Amino acid sequence: xxxxxxxxxxxxxxxxxxxxxxxxxxxxxxxxxxxxxxxxxxxxxxxxxxxxxxxxxxxxxxxxxxxxxxxxxxxxxxxxxxxxxxxxxxxxxxxxxxxxxxxxxxxxxxxxxxxxxxxxxxxxxxxxxxxxxxxxxxxxxxxxxxxxxxxxxxxxxxxxxxxxxxxxxxxxxxxxxxxxxxxxxxxxxxxxxxxxxxxxxxxxxxxxxxxxxxxxxxxxxxxxxxxxxxxxxxx
Numbered sequence: 001x002x003x004x005x006x007x008x009x010x011x012x013x014x015x016x017x018x019x020x021x022x023x024x025x026x027x028x029x030x031x032x033x034x035x036x037x038x039x040x041x042x043x044x045x046x047x048x049x050x051x052x053x054x055x056x057x058x059x060x061x062x063x064x065x066x067x068x069x070x071x072x073x074x075x076x077x078x079x080x081x082x083x084x085x086x087x088x089x090x091x092x093x094x095x096x097x098x099x100x101x102x103x104x105x106x107x108x109x110x111x112x113x114x115x116x117x118x119x120x121x122x123x124x125x126x127x128x129x130x131x132x133x134x135x136x137x138x139x140x141x142x143x144x145x146x147x148x149x150x151x152x153x154x155x156x157x158x159x160x161x162x163x164x165x166x167x168x169x170x171x172x173x174x175x176x177x178x179x180x181x182x183x184x185x186x187x188x189x190x191x192x193x194x195x196x197x198x199x200x201x202x203x204x205x206x207x208x209x210x211x212x213x214x215x216x217x218x219x220x221x222x223x224x225x226x227x228x229x230x231x232x233x234x235x
Contacts, residue, residue: 003227004045004226006046006155006224007154008047010148010153010155010157011050011157012050012158013082014055014140014159014160014161015052015055016055016056017159019056031086034218035090036218037222038090039090048127049117049127049148050127051147052082053082053140054078054140056078057081058071068136075132076130076132077131080109083109083130084108090126100116100117101130102132117147117151142199145202145203145206145208146202155209158210161215163217164178165194181234183234188200194234209233211230212231
């Protein structure tokens with residue numbers, strides 16, 4: 001069995017990543033590629049928790065004329081739809097999963113209970129965390145930082161549409177500097193928008209390593225698990 005660098009990981013997937021090239025809805029081909037890589041690392045013995053966003057169905061900016069709390073709750077429901085899609089795709093590949101939601105939805109998912117989540121992980125089940133933190137005004141980035149601290153993950157794998165952390169948006173500024181390694185403090189001071197400030201501070205305070213990588217190449221997940229230098233590491 002190949003050596004793995006991380007035993008327990010928290011994978012943060014954006015809704016747009018599941019939406020494929022258009023970033024909307026659920027793209028079966030894209031979702032399948034991601035789930036194939038998750039299956040591969042689970043079969044190596046890696047314990048996997050996933051926090052999923054909902055931007056492929058709903059983003060707060062669409063509801064700019066809507067009361068913020070209502071808009072955020074709609075976003076939480078969107079993450080649950082993505083969680084169900086992930087669960088279905090993984091189980092179709094023979095991977096046992098549990099979907100846990102921060103807002104109780106007993107007919108379709110377990111309520112989030114930390115001890116239960118950890119037990120599922122120990123048994124080799126992939127645990128999908130939906131509904132963010134269950135509170136408005138907090139993003140799914142913050143949920144990823146919180147859940148990773150709670151389950152004592154070795155690392156957060158932050159899947160992005162860009163392949164690393166840059167000094168500026170590389171799609172707009174071709175001269176943007178790529179960082180192989182950076183500190184949480186530098187991210188906050190330079191306002192690099194890797195994660196929101198609350199999530200960044202939470203990772204910093206709990207000393208959780210973060211690896212930012214491009215999900216356009218799902219094979220990067222396996223490469224990171226084996227210790228290859230992919231994307232940007234934040235400590």
